[in-house]
Structure formats: C-alpha cells, structure tokens
Amino acid sequence: MNISYESVAVSSRIRLARNFRDYPFPDRLIKSPHAREQASEMVRTINAELNAVEEFELYDVGTLTEARATYLVERNLISRDLIRHSAISAALISPDESISVMINEEDHIREQYFMRGYDLNKAYERITGIDDVISESLPFAFDREFGYLTACPTNLGTGMRASVMMFLPAVSRRGLMKRIATELHRLGLTVRGTSGEGSGAEGDLFQISNEVTLGLTETEILSAVEKAVELIVQFELRERARMRAEGGIQLRDKTMRAYGILSNCCLLGMKEFIELTADLKLGILFGYLGTDRAEEEVLAEVDEHIVAMRPANIDRLNGAALSEEEQNAYRAEQTNRVMRRMEIVV
Amino acid sequence: MLCAMCGNDQARVYTRRTESGETKLYLCPDCYRRFMSGKASDTKNVRRACPSCGTTLDEFRKTGYLGCADCYSAFREELIPTIRVLQGRLYHTGKDPVRALGDEQAELEEELADAQKTGDKFLEQRIRYRLSVIHRLLSGGDE
Ligand SMILES: [Zn+2]
Ligand SMILES: [Zn+2]
Numbered sequence: 001m002n003i004s005y006e007s008v009a010v011s012s013r014i015r016l017a018r019n020f021r022d023y024p025f026p027d028r029l030i031k032s033p034h035a036r037e038q039a040s041e042m043v044r045t046i047n048a049e050l051n052a053v054e055e056f057e058l059y060d061v062g063t064l065t066e067a068r069a070t071y072l073v074e075r076n077l078i079s080r081d082l083i084r085h086s087a088i089s090a091a092l093i094s095p096d097e098s099i100s101v102m103i104n105e106e107d108h109i110r111e112q113y114f115m116r117g118y119d120l121n122k123a124y125e126r127i128t129g130i131d132d133v134i135s136e137s138l139p140f141a142f143d144r145e146f147g148y149l150t151a152c153p154t155n156l157g158t159g160m161r162a163s164v165m166m167f168l169p170a171v172s173r174r175g176l177m178k179r180i181a182t183e184l185h186r187l188g189l190t191v192r193g194t195s196g197e198g199s200g201a202e203g204d205l206f207q208i209s210n211e212v213t214l215g216l217t218e219t220e221i222l223s224a225v226e227k228a229v230e231l232i233v234q235f236e237l238r239e240r241a242r243m244r245a246e247g248g249i250q251l252r253d254k255t256m257r258a259y260g261i262l263s264n265c266c267l268l269g270m271k272e273f274i275e276l277t278a279d280l281k282l283g284i285l286f287g288y289l290g291t292d293r294a295e296e297e298v299l300a301e302v303d304e305h306i307v308a309m310r311p312a313n314i315d316r317l318n319g320a321a322l323s324e325e326e327q328n329a330y331r332a333e334q335t336n337r338v339m340r341r342m343e344i345v346v
Numbered sequence: 347m348l349c350a351m352c353g354n355d356q357a358r359v360y361t362r363r364t365e366s367g368e369t370k371l372y373l374c375p376d377c378y379r380r381f382m383s384g385k386a387s388d389t390k391n392v393r394r395a396c397p398s399c400g401t402t403l404d405e406f407r408k409t410g411y412l413g414c415a416d417c418y419s420a421f422r423e424e425l426i427p428t429i430r431v432l433q434g435r436l437y438h439t440g441k442d443p444v445r446a447l448g449d450e451q452a453e454l455e456e457e458l459a460d461a462q463k464t465g466d467k468f469l470e471q472r473i474r475y476r477l478s479v480i481h482r483l484l485s486g487g488d489e
Contacts, residue, residue: 021415024399028413106411128441135443139483141415146429147438149415153429158440185359188434215435 006296007285008233009118010165010205010303014127017150017159018109018134019141025151026104030088039088042138043103047092049137050101050130056092061085067321070312076114081105099130107151107159109134116300118229120162120222128218147214157214162225165194166232169204169282170239177206180232188212189228203278203306208232244286255283256344263339267325268332270311277306290345298342305338347372371431396420444484451480 019025023042029035043058050056061069061082072078077097082089082105089104102110111134113127141149147157155161171177181191190211193201208228210221243251258279262268283289284298291298307313309331315321318330347357356374371378395402401413403421412418418425430436454473461470 019415024414025412027409027411028399028401131441136479136483140443142442142444143415143418143438144444145437146418147440147442149412149418151411153412153425154410154432156429156433157438160440212433212435214429214433215437215439217440221440 004237005233006117007299008166008168008236009229010167010299011114011116012118012120012123012162012164013112013114014120014123014160014162015110015112016127016131017107017148017155017161018111018131019149019151020108021139021141023108026085026088026106026108027151029104030085035088039090039104042108043090045137046101046103046109046134049133050092053133054094056094056099056101059091059093061089061091062087067312067315071316074310074312075307078102079105079110099126101130101134107155116303118164120164120226124162124218124222155213158216158218158221160213160218160221161209162222163207163209164225164229166206166208166229166236167204167281168201168206168232168236169278170243171232171236172201172204172206174239174243176235176239177201180235184208184228185211187224187228189225203274240285251282251286252288255279255286255288259283259289259339259342259344262335264336265332267328268335269328270309270331273309273331273335274306277302284342288345289342291342301338305335309334372434373431394420447480447484451477451484454480 020042023029023038024032029038032038043060047056047058059072059078061078064072064086069078069083072091072093073080073083075097077093077100078091079102082091082102085104089102091103092101093099098114100112100114102112111127111130113123113130115123143149148159150156150159168177171180177191184191188211190209192207192209194203194205194207208225210225213221216224258276261272262276262280280289281299281302284295284302308317311324311327314327314330322330347355347359354374357372358375358378360371360373360378396413396417397420398416399413401417403424406412406417406421412421426436454477458470458473458477461473
C-alpha cells in the first residue's frame with residue numbers, strides 16, 4: 001500500500017455481533033432478577049476462554065469510574081451503550097488496544113478489531129479468530145436461515161460491520177460528499193461523519209461501512225466495501241490535485257494559519273483543535289509543511305495526538321481531573337510541542 | 347429502484363428512526379404505508395408474546411429490538427417482511443459455526459474409531475473430551 005493511499009484510507013475496523021442462545025438479549029437480561037449472576041457467568045466463561053489463548057485485560061463496567069469509562073469511550077474501545085448497561089456489562093481489551101470485546105452492549109458480544117491503515121482482510125482474519133475462540137465458551141444464537149441472531153434485525157446474518165475511516169478534505173470541502181453518499185446507498189453501503197449519524201464530519205473524517213449484513217458472505221461484504229473505498233480514494237486524490245492546482249495562495253494561507261495557531265496558542269478548545277488539525281494535515285499532504293520523517297508517519301502521529309488530547313485522555317495523562325480551561329491550556333501546550341517537530345517548506 | 351417488498355419499480359428511500367439508530371427503507375409508497383401501519387404482517391398477533399422472554403410483536407415494532415434468540419422463531423412469519431425490507435435478502439450464506447462443529451464432530455468420530463482399533467488410550471481420551479465440548483455447544487438448541 002503506497003503512502004498516498006493510506007493518506008485517504010486512514011484506518012480499518014471490523015466488528016462482529018454475537019449472542020448466546022440460552023440468555024435473553026442484554027436489554028431484556030438487565031430487567032431479569034438474575035441479571036447479575038447470569039452476566040457474571042457469561043463474563044467468567046468468555047474471559048477464561050480468551051485469556052487461555054492470549055492476554056486480555058478485563059474491565060467490569062459497573063466498577064469503572066466515570067473518568068476511566070469516558071477515557072475508554074474516547075479511545076473507541078467501549079461505547080456509551082455499554083456504559084448504559086453497566087449493571088451487567090464488561091469489556092475485554094488487548095494490551096495494544098487493537099481488539100476489544102464488549103459484553104452485554106446491544107448484543108451479548110461485540111467483537112471489534114481496529115488497525116491504523118487499510119487492510120480489511122487482515123482485520124477480518126484477526127477478528128474471526130477471536131470469534132472462533134469465543135464460540136467455544138457458550139452456544140451462540142444461530143439460525144440456519146437467518147444466521148447469527150442479533151437484538152436488532154439490522155445486524156442479522158453475519159453480524160458484521162466492516163468500516164474504513166477516510167480522510168476526505170478535498171471531496172468534502174468541494175461539496176461532493178452527497179454524490180458519494182447516493183452512490184454508496186445503491187451498493188448497500190453507508191457513509192457517516194465521525195461525530196455520528198446525521199451530523200457533520202469532524203476533521204473531514206468519514207466512515208464507510210456495509211449496511212446489509214444478511215445474505216452475503218463475509219468475503220462478499222469485505223470486497224463490496226473495498227471496491228467502494230478504492231473508488232473513493234481515487235476520487236479524493238483527483239480532487240486533492242485539483243484543489244492544489246486551483247487553491248493557490250489562499251489554500252497555503254489556510255494551512256499556514258492552522259500551523260501558526262497550533263504552534264503558538266495558549267488555549268485550545270476541542271472544536272477549534274479538530275478543525276485546525278484537518279487544515280494542518282492538508283498542509284502536510286500538499287508539502288507546505290515538512291519534517292525529517294515520512295509523511296505517513298507524521299500523519300499517524302497527528303491522529304494519535306488528536307485522540308490523546310480528548311478531555312478524559314488529558315485528565316488521565318495529567319494524573320488528575322482538570323477544569324475545561326486547564327484542559328485547553330494543557331492541549332495547547334502539548335500541541336505547541338508536537339508542532340516544533342514540523343517546519344515550513346518554502 | 348425496485349421496492350423491497352413487492353418488487354415494483356416505484357421505490358423511494360425512506361429513513362426510519364428507531365432506538366437503535368437510522369434505517370433506510372427501499373419501498374414503494376404503498377408498501378411503505380402498509381409497513382409503517384404494521385399491516386405488512388398479521389396485526390391480530392401484535393399482543394402475542396415470545397414464550398421464552400415475553401417480548402411482544404408490538405414491543406418489537408416500537409423499539410426495533412427483539413428480546414432473545416427464540417423471538418426469531420416465535421415471530422418468524424411476521425419478521426420475514428421486515429427483514430426483507432431491512433436486508434433485501436432472507437438467507438444467511440456466511441460463516442456457520444453449527445456446520446463447522448458438525449463437520450469437526452464427524453471427523454473426530456472417525457478418528458475415535460481408529461484410536462480404539464489401535465488402542466491409543468491417550469488419543470482416545472483427548473478425542474472424547476473434544477467431542478463432549480462439541481456436544482455441549484450443539485445440544486439443546488432447535489437446530
Ligand atoms: Zn411495494
Ligand atoms: Zn424472546
């Protein structure tokens with residue numbers, strides 16, 4: 001995979017939804033008088049099965065502090081729905097944070113694999129292996145016709161959602177996202193802004209994923225997503241070239257302003273931070289800003305920095321909770337430091 | 347675009363909000379009206395409950411969630427039009443853990459017979475243990 005490819009298809013994620021045959025689905029289970037015992041039985045068996053194969057850290061959501069839970073949400077390792085079920089929920093997370101298994105979220109099991117870069121087949125190989133291990137713990141709810149049974153029929157069949165996070169500054173700023181969205185729906189795929197459905201995209205990041213989960217094999221779903229991703233990459237690269245050719249001094253001005261503020265500000269709120277880092281990444285891609293390292297490595301560093309500068313992540317790095325203004329000051333200072341490793345290319 | 351329920355080419359895209367998020371429906375206006383009023387399937391049965399968990403069809407229509415695996419057998423007839431609308435298809439063709447275990451079981455039974463012939467007690471014991479695990483995972487269900 002070459003550099004320009006991964007400057008568009010930024011990361012890959014696959015999740016599999018599974019349920020156990022002999023327990024009510026989480027929304028029902030939580031109302032049962034035996035919810036706690038049944039949930040802890042489930043957690044104990046899955047934990048034993050998984051940890052026999054490789055190392056996972058177990059998080060009992062009910063005993064997590066609010067700060068720790070939010071930290072894990074900001075890192076995409078658990079979801080708000082899992083916290084909502086804190087009386088019965090748990091998570092098993094691999095040390096490198098690439099695998100997370102949520103227990104009693106919307107379904108009994110949500111197995112998720114995340115990787116930086118674009119490789120859906122690798123992601124599937126990894127998560128289906130974890131799925132095989134978990135399938136040995138308790139009998140899955142599986143139906144010959146409908147496949148893996150899920151709490152919501154939108155996930156029925158494979159229970160699989162394969163998604164690729166895409167950085168699309170040129171396509172979205174040139175007002176072309178609508179065209180992509182319409183095209184994707186026809187293919188049984190969907191596109192979401194990172195801040196959730198319906199809302200605009202934070203930092204020009206969009207998630208492309210399959211909508212249909214039943215009646216296609218996992219391989220067919222993966223190749224449908226891949227086909228779309230590859231077309232969108234070509235489209236974005238073409239639009240970037242056009243943007244660069246037409247943008248002139250205004251485009252350079254925009255990225256230099258982002259560089260200026262990020263390098264020198266003393267307070268930096270989340271919203272401004274996200275917007276400016278998107279401009280900054282564009283500046284790196286267009287060669288206005290350089291470092292002694294590979295472009296791909298710098299972009300990865302910026303993305304990791306964005307996650308690390310979310311509020312609960314800052315509190316954890318700092319070792320104690322900060323006020324919003326203190327967080328903004330912390331974010332500004334850390335960002336100034338990251339920017340010192342970059343220089344303007346004349 | 348083809349309507350997912352009746353197949354005519356007057357379909358439009360409708361967005362439906364449930365507690366579990368947004369779903370897109372590809373239906374003609376007539377089928378959409380029937381689907382939303384719940385008349386796409388048998389309305390007399392909305393109060394019927396799943397024998398395992400007590401969820402009713404009416405509850406499912408409101409929340410978009412089923413209560414347990416058995417809800418799928420209890421409401422199979424009523425669910426089929428909904429699933430066809432949501433997914434476009436009805437039959438799973440992907441990963442199949444039941445078939446995988448069944449295949450493994452058949453292989454192990456042959457290996458067990460061989461082990462008994464050769465009198466390899468240790469191997470026999472290992473195969474029997476694995477077969478008991480498979481038996482536990484396969485038994486008790488409707489399959
Ligand atoms: Zn119709
Ligand atoms: Zn039920």
